[in-house]
Amino acid sequence: MTYSDKLINYYETVARECVLGLSLDCVIFGFHDTRLKVLLVRWRGTKEWCLPGGFIYKTESVDAAAGRVLYERTGLTQLFLQQFHLFGDAVRYDVENTWQRQKMPMPFGSGTWPSRTISMGYYALVDYTKVTPTADFLSDECDWFDVFELPSLLYDHRQIINVALKTLRLQLNWQPIGLNLMPEKFTIPELQRLYEAVLGRPLDARNFHKKISSLSILTRLNERRTGGAHKSPYLYQFDLTNYQKALVNGNLIFV
Amino acid sequence: MTYSDKLINYYETVARECVLGLSLDCVIFGFHDTRLKVLLVRWRGTKEWCLPGGFIYKTESVDAAAGRVLYERTGLTQLFLQQFHLFGDAVRYDVENTWQRQKMPMPFGSGTWPSRTISMGYYALVDYTKVTPTADFLSDECDWFDVFELPSLLYDHRQIINVALKTLRLQLNWQPIGLNLMPEKFTIPELQRLYEAVLGRPLDARNFHKKISSLSILTRLNERRTGGAHKSPYLYQFDLTNYQKALVNGNLIFV
Structure with a gap:
């Protein structure tokens, strides 16, 4: 099976087994060498980076899905993990441009999946030294970036990181x-x-x-x-x- | 058209025109006579109360939908309105029991609508004296209740109010x-x-x-x-x- 076939297969499975039209994105913060870091993945076969994310199985709670995504990318369980914002704009980003940058074989919303995806943003705080960044089959690489020196990001992920950082600052005095x-x-x-x-x-x-x-x-x-x-x-x-x-x-x- | 027909018609329209499987619930807080109040609606033809809520049109942002619901129930625009939690448990409440208490003519998830609905919780802060509580065609009544003396509530709406109140307490020192x-x-x-x-x-x-x-x-x-x-x-x-x-x-x- 070619990668393109696998990809189509993956999204067909998602459309069949997951909550339609809802995704989640995780802003995983770490602290290393005096800098605040965020964990990103590089989309397979491209130079485009984005946040780790995923979908919610039909029988899974949204919070559990976020925990699963974090475990898969970091190897950590029992993470400090918080909802911070639902990204629900009618048009979140230029869909066509995004497909092209991702080199996707098909437009994502062409099947049973709706053309619009709403995303729940979670942020996680982790001990940098304990994380093993792990890519999945959609990505070639998973790595830390300085939050103030981010690469070009897919989707509206730069905005999602900005909102997460703003939340972190607001919560600095009453979250651990x-x-x-x-x-x-x-x-x-x-x-x-x-x-x-x-x-x-x-x-x-x-x-x-x-x-x-x-x-x-x-x-x-x-x-x-x-x-x-x-x-x-x-x-x-x-x-x-x-x-x-x-x-x-x-x-x-x-x- | 009987009310039952109208109800079926309403939900068919929702399934066609709205984002599938996602709703929003609004906890509208007011302050009156030394007490913190919350606005509830009474489900038509029953003694069951619930939070004002609604659905998101396919071309509407989730935040705009929340503003629309609040305007329809209070007559106010430019409200202080905040997302506070996504209620995304796989099973949020006993669906069958809820239909019966609502005297619904049909199970809600029987058509194109998925059996599971995830709900975005918003809270609003309003000047009690400026609100005109307004029922819609799904409800017989819209009224204020003391937050510590709530009636029996449909769905998981008591939990939603509890989480909203907890959020309000946490944010007391940095939200207006x-x-x-x-x-x-x-x-x-x-x-x-x-x-x-x-x-x-x-x-x-x-x-x-x-x-x-x-x-x-x-x-x-x-x-x-x-x-x-x-x-x-x-x-x-x-x-x-x-x-x-x-x-x-x-x-x-x-x-």
Whole structure:
């Protein structure tokens, strides 16, 4: 079976077994080397990138479908995974142009599938070091990109990432963003880099340290980060009880 | 044409002209007489209540459809209207039991409409005094209910209201909840009642006054609320610039 045949076969199966006209797109955020990253897939046989996504089986909940897609692309279960926006514009993108860029053998909406697809946006926060980016048969490659240095994206996926990032910023003070994006142990300057990466602007180191200390959300370990040019800083981990309390109180605000 | 024929006709039109398998439900919040209210409709010929809702025309954005439903039930345009959750469980409620309670002439999913409907939840904040609750041909009545004294509800609409209320509480410090639910002029105790109604618990009057004053989000008018048993309190309105600033800073927190 040629790839083109497989593709037609795949979409026929989707149209038969999945909820019609509804898809989901996942914005998977990671944090690495002081930068906020997002996981993308490269459409097979092209140079076009897009978000990992998929369809919902007729007997599957939409949330479960999102969990499945994330597991398939990252190898992780029990991810921090949230709905953030339904992308429901009547015309979301130039469909014909998109098919051409994807080198699709047939127009997607030509069979039983409706010409319009509404997409539920999810965002996930993952520990970058634990992810094994994994392509599927629709894609040649799955890789991380700096959220501020994205390639050309298919569909309306750039807008979807923008809305996800805006949501992340709004939720920074009452969702466990730090807990889910940081590795288990980290230094205070490393945590500051995360907040700066999400907010897209520098924070004052002294104020950051003061604010974090006043909330008692970190426990200092008897270990230091070694190997840097400077004096080895202590490693910390989150104090889950106090961290949760700070989130409930909406106290993790850095303005 | 009998009502039963009209109903069948209506759903045939929906299946032909609307996005298949997707609906929307609107939780419309108002504030009246110190209580948080939600707008419900009573299903025609029954004692069963549910949320106002509807379907999305094939050429209409989902957000526009929500605005249309709200306009039809309240007479208001330019409402504060937000997506809050996609209700996408594979089985959302007992379909057969629901048809019977609705006294429907036919099972809804028997034609071209799929047996499963996924629903996008929106919440709206309205000035109670400006709403004219309006029933449609599917309902005998449209009326306000205290959010803590709801009648028996069709579908999974009690859960939808619970999730909407939880969202409202989470967003109290960074969405213009007060601005949209309060009338133009109000006293500080009246504003306190709103926060108490949303949070479902009393707040300390002195701390509330102190917090509100420290944010400079209110302008005192040269008018007083008269007719009460006590000394006539001053009326206030929001200072939009400072209110917006407080929201951006996430400062409207009453813990």
